[in-house]
Amino acid sequence: MATVEVTFTPLPVHVRTARLVATAVARRSGISESLLDEVRLAVGEACSRAVEAHLRHCPGQPIRVALTDDGERFEVVVTDAAPGSEHDLPASAGLPAGPGLPAEEPLPERVGTNVGIIPLQLPDGVGLAVIAGLADDFSIAPAAPASPGTSVTMSWKRRVAAI
């Protein structure tokens, strides 16, 4: 059972709330202060990705964030319910090689305030690559067999403070 579990409606404004909760639980779990920024950023990336997938496919369904402290590791699982979102995943979470700007990708404008997701100017895999660069362990898999959706799992080892 997760230590703390949060579900939220897929709106960009709630991603900040998820970040704040994750950071608070990580701090209480004994994650070192130097890693809290990494937890905050990685959880935000995973939730942003889930929100975008839900707004595209299933805006009425909630996103689930499960935060678990098993004493040695702090694990976060962000699960979306967007059908086909696992097929949107890049072959790898790699980044464009070398310097220079990513190619322009003309995406439709989306307007509005609370649901105002901007068209991404970076390849879709960048958010996942950021998570991979921040977490000690990172995986992405279908949420459940024969069910739509994707689970992004990331974890950090608890660091023993130097004496």
Next chain:
Amino acid sequence: MDLKLSHSNKDGIEIVDVEGEIDVYTAPRLRELLIELVNKKNYQLVVNMEKVEFLDSTGLGVLVGGLKRVRAHDGSLDLVCTQERILKIFRITGLTKVFGIHESVDQAIAARKAEK
């Protein structure tokens, strides 16, 4: 903290001061401001991020989009940032090679003028 944006002109370069969190919710406002400045023919931009508390890949996308827009007019978009936690995401994504990142607005302006 929400996002606060302001801008002013200094030595012919438009300085955009950003304060707060740039994420999937707030980034559209920064994007709109950058588009508005470019539409008003401001092609030399410096984005001061010294008071930014959080930046994610959505925010990076907005900055990259701004850079592409000014470069289309032979312009520039430089950043001012000394915070390690913000710089880290630029390093992870390799974007330190794309943006000029400076320690102060004055340094950014001086670097820009030296290139002219």
